[in-house]
Every structure is written in structure tokens, then in C-alpha cells.
Amino acid sequence: MNTFDTQLHPNVEIDASLRSRRTTSAFRSKKEKTRYWILLSLFIGLGLIATLGLLLYNNPVPVDSPSFIPVVKRRLVAIVAMFIAALCHSFSTVAFQSVTSNRIITPSLLGYESLYSFIQTSTLFFFGAGALVGFTGTGAFFFQVSLMVFMSLILYGWLLSGKYGNLHLMLLVGIIIGSGLNSASGFMRRMLAPSEFDLLQSRLIGSVNNADAEYFPIVIPLVLLTVLCLYFFSRKLNVLSLGKDVATSFGVKYQASIIYTLVLIAVLMSISTSLIGPLTFFGFLVAMLSYQAAPTYDHRYVFPMAFAIGFSILTSAYFLLYHVFHAQTVVSVIIELFGGLIFLIVILRKRSL
């Protein structure tokens, strides 16, 4: 079998200077702490610059014109959508990877976008076009998000609790339910009239550019609240990431904490999916980079870094592709592709899973 040393994480290599003084700080040395803060402010700066660029660059009307503010307002919608997307994906992926003790899976695997398109398609299929047109506004949005959270709650509660609870099994069942729902909604879509299909198609393609500003007043507080809940759960997450046995012996209620975290993740993912559509590898990319940039296992430091990285990636990718490469339609595809490539490289270099 493999030698034992491969089990050790490269970051955990013990060097002499650290052994002499033990601290309870989240960082191993002052140097790393400074590095963390520098990187964090760099990423925040990058995000802010790209935001300003997106808002102001190439604005067709001059600053003193009265239509300047409306143009900026129009662009601000996309920025807010990116902000929400970055917040949702960074927090949920980091938390998800900690509770699953696995750094290569993302919550997008659990089939939220399949569930989303299934809800939309079956509304149209069973209740007709009138119902789908009427199925808008904050009430419908709320209903959809709560349905998605409810479904994931059933999944978690059923597969994670009890004698045979198993996280990997839950994940796999989630993925398979996702692909089954995809097939089922594809099946229903085949039976729709072309005009109905058009209506549905416009609803299913989500991006930050057609995010509906009408939802922001309820979405933003909800997302902020959920994110804060996760952030204040950081210390528990630190323990949970050590695995079931260790966490239990440290006195954490393992199952309850895991289900609590997963529900928060479900809320974030559902909101993000129904607002801006699916992004599979974005969360993975963000989490990957933030573990590199934040040399610590403390979630109180990893979360902000992940968010800063996520936001700066989204804004700068949009800025570059809009104003430098003029490739507007493929932004999310390129982010996904890049995330996917990193994923490939990471799993091919892994020695154990």
C-alpha cells in the first residue's frame, strides 16, 4: 500500500520555528497573518476596481447628462446580482467542503438547478402557460426557494440521520435525483407546444444580466442573514471539518450541526440558482483559491477570503470579457470552463480521496 507520509497535508509539515512556541492563533506565524491581510485587501481592491469599471467604463452618456444615473442604475443590477452570487457560492461551497471533509465537491452537485427547471417546467406542464406567467413576483420566488429548501431538508433528514446515515450516499442520491429530474423535465418539455416552450426557455436561461431587481429587497436580507448564521457557526465548522469521529469526541452534536449547515447551504444555493441560474464549478474554483490564499483552517478567515475572491473573479471576468474581449455571451461558460480545468488538474494530482 501507499506510504504513510502521503496522508500528511503539505501545510502541516512541522518546522522547527513553530514547534518552540505554541499558540492558539489561527495562523502559524506573523508572516502568514500579514500575507493573509495583504491578499484579502488586494482581492477586495481588485473587486472594487472592476466594479467601478463595470459601472462607469464605456458609458455612452457623459457624466453631467441627466440620463447618467439611470444607466449606472441599470448596471448596478448586474453588480448586485454578482455580489449575491459570490456571497452564495463562496460561503456555501466552503461550508459544504468542510462538513463533507472533502475539498473537491461542491453543493451545486446536489441538483438545485435541475429542481429549479423541474418546478418551472411542471408548472407550465400541469397548469398551463397562464400559470407560469402568473408565477412571478416575490410570492412565487419565495415559494420556489422554500420548496427547494424543503426538498433538500427531506433528502438530508432521510439519508443523514438514523443508523445507516452516510454522507457519500446522500451526495450520490442527490446527484442521481438531479439527473432524473433533468430527464423528467426534458420529457415534459418534449410534449409542450412550441409557443409554450419559448416561454419556458426564456425563463430557464439565467444570468447576472437578467436577474430580476424586483426580488432584491427580499433576497438581500435573506442572503445576508444566512451568511451571518454560517459565519457565526465558524468555530463549530472548524471542528466539523476534522471528521465525524473527532468532532463527536470534541463534544459537537455531529448530526444536528451537519443538518443545520446543510439547510443554510440549501437556502443559499436555491436563491442563487433561482436568481441567476446554475454555476457548477464557480464555487469549486473560489474555494480552491481561497484555501491557497488563506493558510489557515479557521473558517472565520477562510469565509471572507472566499467571498473577496469570488466577487473579484466575477466582476473582473465580466469586465474583461465585456470591454476588452467583447465576448458577452460566454462569460459564465468561461468561468465554468476555467473552474473545470482547475478541477481536473486538482483531482489528477490527488493521492487519496
Added chain:
Amino acid sequence: MPRNVTVEVENDSRPLFSKQKKLWTFPFILAILCVVTLGIVSLFTGVYDIWGQEDGWDMFFITRVPRTIALMLTGAAMAMTGLIMHLITQNKMVEPTTIGTTEWAGLGLLTVYLLIPGPSLVMRMTGAIVFSFAGTMIFFFFLRRVRLRSSLIVPIIGLMLGAVISAFSTFMTLFFNMSQTIEGWFIGSFAAVQVGRYEYLWMIIIVTFIIFMYANRLTLAGLGEDIAKTLGVNYNHLILLANALIAVAVGIVAAVIGNIPFLGLIVPNIISMIRGDDLRSNLPWVCLMGMGTITLCDIISRTIIMPFEVPVSLILGTVGAVVFIFILLRQRKSRRLR
């Protein structure tokens, strides 16, 4: 080990006291009858009136017969590839859909479309075969290097790998403006099968024959590298051969029919739940059940919204997902006890 010794060992090592020694048992004949009945039903399902119209019987031989043959061959091929994958990876959750082989085949088709304008079927097929071979080999290479904490992690990684490949395909289609060409592919359907468009599926017979010849050695390979080597099997050759067979079967089906999800997963699992894990005696069963399942699904897909039809992959995807979850949950008790 000289060849005649291998043959001798193979002859002596049949499961002597097993009920499964005899192939032509009553249930097996019953299963054959079922599949034949389904085939006949499939022949006579359709909108065109073959009895009333003058050219009815011409149409019968132009579309109905090829379609039924294509169904049988595809069902057998996908079910067998699933079975072989289960054996050589020692993991019951692995099949072309769950490790990304299908997505690789799609990428191969796309690459051929990009390099050659208006490619012939042979070119598309070659592209699909080459890419699915490469993709399967990459996954095996990865599996052999990595220590796994749980056997369930394999399909999770495989599905993510498939998502990466299909993200790449999406990027290429958007970039080169070809989404229409490839859109139809990802949904497997037998609607377009007719004389002149399905004949390459006959190559699956050759693949089946080779699999039957190597059945015992593949069972040995299923015991793991160390044991297989001790028993005198050239493990690396065998893995290469198995992967090539899988790639050929998946590539042909991908180019001619399209994406057929989950068949390779549910059929061998159900058979092995009932009959255990001897490849040689299970193979005929797996072939038969694969044929039966896909024919049944195709008949449903043709009748459910007559006179139109639904792609069979959507029905298989929905039903297959339900069966897969059932299998997973059934296994979770025994996994825990071990």
C-alpha cells in the same frame, strides 16, 4: 503460462456445484421469450399502417426492422459495457454515464465536426471511439493512483469529470456556433434509424464475441491486480483490452444513436443481485435484460404521445434514476454491517 494450460484451467475451473452451471434453464428460456415478444411488439408499433398501405411492407423493412435490431444491439452493448466496468473497477456504481465516457464521446463527435466539415458516419464514429477510449483510460489511471475512502466517491468524481467535459463541449459549441449540431446528439433516440444508417451497430456482435472469449479472465481481473497477477493473468493487457472494448461499444452507440443513460448501471446490478458475480454465466442474462429494457422503453417512448415520439434516453434517464436510487438504498444496510 502457455496457452493450452490457460484453456485447461478455464475448463476445470467452472463452478461445479453451482446451479448456474446450466445456461438453458427454464427462467432463461422464459426471458428469451419475453425479449422476442417485446421485439415483435416493437416491430408492429408505429404510426404508418403497414397492413393497409401498398408499400407497407417496404416501410416495414426500411424502418421497423432496423429499429428493432438497433434496439437489441444497443441494449446488449450498453448493458455489457456496464458489467465489464463493474468488474475491472471493482465498483458497482461505475458505468459509461457515471464516469464521463459518454461526455468524452460527445466531445469526440464535436471535434470531428470542427476538424472536418460534413464528416461521414465512419469519421464521427472514429472520433467518438478515440475520445471515449482516452477518457476511460484517464479515469482508470486516476482510480489506480488514488486511495479511496469510500466506493461511493468514484461515481461522484466521475460525474463531476463528465460535467467538466460537457462544460468544455458547451464552450466549444458556443465559440464555434455549433450548438444546433450537437444539441440533438445529447438526447439519444432511435427515431432516425433506418436502412443505411445503423449498420455499424453490427460491430457490437464482434465486441460481444470477444467479451465472451475473455469472460473468465475478466472475472479474474475483477479480483484485483495482485490476485489476478498471481493467477497468471496479464493484468495490464486485460485492462487495456477491456477499455478498448468499452470505448468501441460506447463510441459506436454514441455516433449512431446518441446518449443512452444508466442502462449499464441498472441491468448488471439487478442481475448480480439475483445471480451473483460470475461473468461468464451472467453475460447472456445481462445481454437479454439490456435488450428487453431498452426495447420496452422505446415502445413506451413511441406510444406515449402518438403520433409523435419522445427520445428514449429521457425515459431511461427518469426510470434509471429511480432504479439506481433504489439499488443504492438497498445496499446501504449491507455496507454498514461490513
